[in-house]
Amino acid sequence: MSDPAALLPDGLAAAVETASGARIAAVRPRGGGGASREGAELDLAWSDGRAASAYMNYDVHRAGAGDDAAFLREAAILRALSGPLAGAGVRVAPYYASVPEQRALVCGLVAGRDRFAAIADPAQRDALAQDFMAQLAALHRIDVAASPVEGMGPVEPAEAYIRRRVASLRAANGGQAWDPLIHLSLDWLEANVPTDMPAPVIVHGDAGPGNFLYEGNRVTALLDWELVHYGDPMADLAMLCLRMLFQGFVPLPQAFAAYEAAGGHRVDLARLRYWRLLFQTGFARRSRYDDPDAPPPPNLGMNLVYSTIHRRVLSEALAEAAGVALPAVALPDAAPGAHERSFAIALDDIRDTIVPRLADQQAAVKAKGLARLVKWWRAIERYQPGFHEAEKAEIEGALRRRFADHAAAWAAYREAVAAGRIGTAPAIILCNAHEAREATLMADAMGSLAATKFAPLE
Known part of the structure; x- marks a missing residue:
């Protein structure tokens, strides 16, 4: 029998086995999270007789979104929502293990499909969209002041996140790769930071079609938490707009109404537009794949x-x-x-x-x-x-x-x-x-x- 570890980057299988306490019995390489990560299905077996199938995202070249701190936040929120915060009702794949050195995250396989656009029945589309928006509302209702997530860092105002993110993007926009589009956008963002934002909540950071699994009218799991952070709930609604650039969903006014009806925050379109531009600026950084020092992308x-x-x-x-x-x-x-x-x-x-x-x-x-x-x-x-x-x-x-x-x-x-x-x-x-x-x-x-x-x- 061939060695399953041979299908993974060097050392990754051994690191996962150490972190999970399970033996990897089989590996099936799969497409990763969007364009930023690679992936594989794993069959895990524990010494006590337990067995499970799992999905692993990994980014050993660090070519994807975020940084090492972002990976730690992603692992922390999945660990929390699988455990101490499970009562919040936010559905996620059960957390098994993480390997920060190779940005590998292992969670249980969850039943469901991810192609919202493939749903032909309008009634099912409407009901599923309503349930998804209710999941976002449930996430935003978690009282992080009372129950901060261990491993996600300090709870801070959304303005602090904005200032840090703008400064980070400006610092990265330098040298020969200096980009006038990013420069102009950051100038506008810096001059127009929203005021009177609410107390910070857990922001999924990449919420929308393609990043959740479903069966029938029900979301079975929210996926891809690599951009999770504390911040303004309007940030998740803004990211929904970005996800819809690539995958269909219900009309946004309908989605916003469902979010508010499920107990979400009042939708503020001005703040939403601001967050939409900020996130778009981050995603629009010019690719560096012709730079010999840049990591190769998965695709x-x-x-x-x-x-x-x-x-x-x-x-x-x-x-x-x-x-x-x-x-x-x-x-x-x-x-x-x-x-x-x-x-x-x-x-x-x-x-x-x-x-x-x-x-x-x-x-x-x-x-x-x-x-x-x-x-x-x-x-x-x-x-x-x-x-x-x-x-x-x-x-x-x-x-x-x-x-x-x-x-x-x-x-x-x-x-x-x-x-x-x-x-x-x-x-x-x-x-x-x-x-x-x-x-x-x-x-x-x-x-x-x-x-x-x-x-x-x-």
């Missing part, structure tokens, strides 16, 4: 899709928040590139030969991610030269200078934003045009996600 194709969508949507949301009207973006057409046929053959091979023969689900997911990259490279060859010419002309008009090439123009634009030598409105307009063109290059790879926008709040 580069999907990571780039998510990053591209977040950046385009951020540029639009920032313009709305700042009251900037966005003009139409010039997207010059071009003939297929010189390597069009080579790209087409590679895509056909992946779709028709490679993916159908892959029994390993994790390998199949990565093969599809590779197909997205091939589509992106094909679009870069075809469209990028014309897009660069259009952007160069726009920057020359805004800065009233001529440049030798696109690289020089873009560098001058970045310098003007950093030094405050360009007005906020023209700076945001140029950022939006840049992100719209980047999204167009990724459009074929994004498929149905290419035109996604925030759902209406009211």
